[in-house]
Amino acid sequence: MVESIGKDAWLRGEGQDADIVISTRVRLARNVEGFALKAKLAGDEEVALVQHLKQRIGKVKLAEKQQFVDLKPLDDVERLLLVERHLISLDHANADSERGVIHDDQGSIALMLNEEDHLRLQVLGSGMCAEEVFDRAFAIEDDLQGVVEFAYHSRYGYLTSCPTNVGTGMRLSVMMHLPGLAFTKQIDKVFNAVARMNLAVRGFYGEGTKALSDLYQISNQVTLGKTPEELLNDVRSVIPVILRWEREVRNQVLKADRVGLEDKVWRALGALRSARTMSSSEAFEQLSHVRLGVHCELIPDLTIATLNELFLLCQPGHLQTVVCGGKAIEPRKRDIVRAELLRSRLGGR
Amino acid sequence: MVESIGKDAWLRGEGQDADIVISTRVRLARNVEGFALKAKLAGDEEVALVQHLKQRIGKVKLAEKQQFVDLKPLDDVERLLLVERHLISLDHANADSERGVIHDDQGSIALMLNEEDHLRLQVLGSGMCAEEVFDRAFAIEDDLQGVVEFAYHSRYGYLTSCPTNVGTGMRLSVMMHLPGLAFTKQIDKVFNAVARMNLAVRGFYGEGTKALSDLYQISNQVTLGKTPEELLNDVRSVIPVILRWEREVRNQVLKADRVGLEDKVWRALGALRSARTMSSSEAFEQLSHVRLGVHCELIPDLTIATLNELFLLCQPGHLQTVVCGGKAIEPRKRDIVRAELLRSRLGGR
Numbered sequence: 001m002v003e004s005i006g007k008d009a010w011l012r013g014e015g016q017d018a019d020i021v022i023s024t025r026v027r028l029a030r031n032v033e034g035f036a037l038k039a040k041l042a043g044d045e046e047v048a049l050v051q052h053l054k055q056r057i058g059k060v061k062l063a064e065k066q067q068f069v070d071l072k073p074l075d076d077v078e079r080l081l082l083v084e085r086h087l088i089s090l091d092h093a094n095a096d097s098e099r100g101v102i103h104d105d106q107g108s109i110a111l112m113l114n115e116e117d118h119l120r121l122q123v124l125g126s127g128m129c130a131e132e133v134f135d136r137a138f139a140i141e142d143d144l145q146g147v148v149e150f151a152y153h154s155r156y157g158y159l160t161s162c163p164t165n166v167g168t169g170m171r172l173s174v175m176m177h178l179p180g181l182a183f184t185k186q187i188d189k190v191f192n193a194v195a196r197m198n199l200a201v202r203g204f205y206g207e208g209t210k211a212l213s214d215l216y217q218i219s220n221q222v223t224l225g226k227t228p229e230e231l232l233n234d235v236r237s238v239i240p241v242i243l244r245w246e247r248e249v250r251n252q253v254l255k256a257d258r259v260g261l262e263d264k265v266w267r268a269l270g271a272l273r274s275a276r277t278m279s280s281s282e283a284f285e286q287l288s289h290v291r292l293g294v295h296c297e298l299i300p301d302l303t304i305a306t307l308n309e310l311f312l313l314c315q316p317g318h319l320q321t322v323v324c325g326g327k328a329i330e331p332r333k334r335d336i337v338r339a340e341l342l343r344s345r346l347g348g349r
Numbered sequence: 350m351v352e353s354i355g356k357d358a359w360l361r362g363e364g365q366d367a368d369i370v371i372s373t374r375v376r377l378a379r380n381v382e383g384f385a386l387k388a389k390l391a392g393d394e395e396v397a398l399v400q401h402l403k404q405r406i407g408k409v410k411l412a413e414k415q416q417f418v419d420l421k422p423l424d425d426v427e428r429l430l431l432v433e434r435h436l437i438s439l440d441h442a443n444a445d446s447e448r449g450v451i452h453d454d455q456g457s458i459a460l461m462l463n464e465e466d467h468l469r470l471q472v473l474g475s476g477m478c479a480e481e482v483f484d485r486a487f488a489i490e491d492d493l494q495g496v497v498e499f500a501y502h503s504r505y506g507y508l509t510s511c512p513t514n515v516g517t518g519m520r521l522s523v524m525m526h527l528p529g530l531a532f533t534k535q536i537d538k539v540f541n542a543v544a545r546m547n548l549a550v551r552g553f554y555g556e557g558t559k560a561l562s563d564l565y566q567i568s569n570q571v572t573l574g575k576t577p578e579e580l581l582n583d584v585r586s587v588i589p590v591i592l593r594w595e596r597e598v599r600n601q602v603l604k605a606d607r608v609g610l611e612d613k614v615w616r617a618l619g620a621l622r623s624a625r626t627m628s629s630s631e632a633f634e635q636l637s638h639v640r641l642g643v644h645c646e647l648i649p650d651l652t653i654a655t656l657n658e659l660f661l662l663c664q665p666g667h668l669q670t671v672v673c674g675g676k677a678i679e680p681r682k683r684d685i686v687r688a689e690l691l692r693s694r695l696g697g698r
Binding site for chain 2: 259260262263266267269270271273274275276277336339348349
């Protein structure tokens with residue numbers, strides 16, 4: 001697992017509008033005909049469900065390389081690692097039922113088995129790539145339809161555990177880095193615009209989690225009563241507006257107080273290069289400032305890919321895996337290890 | 350004037366206990382027989398007084414090199430420069446009467462003419478050197494007695510403008526850097542101990558000025574009713590106590606939370622190496638932390654002399670002289686220039 005760390009394709013900082021859009025993700029919630037929905041599924045039926053899906057999906061070529069990971073025998077750090085790579089959800093990690101994930105070696109495709117729904121299919125890409133991940137997800141779903149029969153109602157569409165997902169079962173999310181709007185306290189504009197479109201803003205790890213250091217996840221709220229294409233277009237129509245606001249605000253700040261912005265981003269880099277202990281929340285905040293600095297061309301010799309990777313590596317699961325070989329360490333020591341990692345990766349002293 | 354900047358002997362960080370004692374200073378207040386005290390001195394008499402002293406003292410060899418500086422024609426920046434070198438007082442700089450200073454090229458000896466008293470003789474040295482500056486000051490005073498007659502009362506001693514200086518007219522001051530005691534909020538111990546000895550704690554530029562970033566000036570309060578030697582011993586007896594407290598506290602902090610202290614001092618250095626704009630008060634605070642780090646051997650490759658020099662150069666007068674050739678610049682621009690200077694001197698990026 002360790003060799004793939006920090007190598008996932010969505011970290012590359014490539015693709016359209018990658019200065020602001022970190023990644024785009026689509027997920028489809030599906031349930032299997034013939035099995036009860038999660039809430040009514042007995043323990044042995046869960047085992048049968050996971051076996052069924054593992055076997056059937058094993059016949060479908062999802063990517064060059066793909067693997068099934070049984071989540072049950074993994075320890076906390078290993079599960080956390082998958083959460084941080086966005087390959088499984090926090091709930092999926094923390095459950096204790098029979099469950100697993102099938103994913104490719106690029107971290108682009110993940111199929112959670114026996115999560116809230118029997119199957120959660122996800123495609124993840126770097127930068128703004130809504131159409132691409134959308135097409136890829138539905139192409140995979142098409143292939144899966146050949147081996148698995150999904151629970152479908154002619155009037156409501158795909159049936160899911162939670163009524164909010166009934167219909168298309170689709171959620172399209174765009175992870176945006178909006179330090180300019182956050183810095184100038186105009187982020188409410190985004191919340192308002194998004195709400196008007198019946199879209200939602202969510203935190204870094206998905207629903208119910210806090211916004212981490214200027215990272216906002218824009219996604220569709222509704223899945224019922226619209227076609228997948230309509231939902232795709234809803235999301236696609238609001239992103240350029242937010243992109244324009246964020247760029248305008250960056251330019252305004254650069255014009256009005258270039259030195260102030262330079263000071264902010266360089267001090268952040270200075271802290272990352274100097275600190276001897278740093279919490280994850282501070283690291284994210286400082287990395288967010290530096291990321292803004294790189295994109296405003298105030299800081300040379302640093303790439304977005306490096307910063308994206310550090311965002312990932314600073315998280316507890318990756319930190320304990322990369323630096324401490326997967327051994328769980330206490331938070332105080334973790335902060336020291338995090339500071340060491342940041343100094344070594346950012347040319348600190 | 351510019352070539353001597355940052356070269357004054359007291360900046361060298363040499364001498365006894367130089368990790369904590371920045372400098373030691375003695376000053377003698379004297380008035381000249383035959384001239385009215387300051388408050389009653391008319392404008393033409395001031396001119397005569399300064400002429401008289403300049404001429405008479407000119408006959409005494411104070412050091413290898415010495416010069417008279419007429420303060421009247423100097424501009425604000427030039428006067429500020431002398432204040433920051435501790436060669437004249439703030440009051441002396443800001444007055445508009447006839448006045449001057451005679452000083453050596455090492456910044457060790459300064460004789461202010463027509464300050465609050467007709468003559469204020471000062472000797473300044475690096476580190477803890479109370480006896481040395483004391484002996485040197487009285488040796489110079491002895492020489493001056495050969496050419497100038499000082500106002501002396503057989504019962505009260507030397508007469509001065511302010512009654513608090515009557516008697517010996519002496520003030521012995523020790524400038525101490527006490528970040529450990531300040532950091533652990535034990536600085537009150539120093540204030541109490543000093544008060545019990547009838548000594549005073551003053552700010553960086555002398556009486557009535559604020560304490561700058563953990564720098565405290567310990568000096569005698571009383572000048573009457575004791576001999577100069579007794580006053581010297583009073584000050585000398587309290588300093589070792591404060592030194593011990595400061596060292597104990599540093600060791601305690603190092604033992605209890607070495608990483609926390611390392612973090613603090615390295616982040617301070619990081620800020621100095623990274624900031625694009627920095628106020629003088631922040632610069633002093635950060636330099637104070639770094640100075641502590643150098644002395645606790647947490648930061649290699651930096652000398653106390655460099656830090657002492659930067660303390661000086663960050664002050665407005667020096668900054669405008671060193672970087673801007675003596676041209677007055679507005680505070681906002683000064684903060685930018687200060688940050689540039691700090692980055693370039695401390696290997697910042």
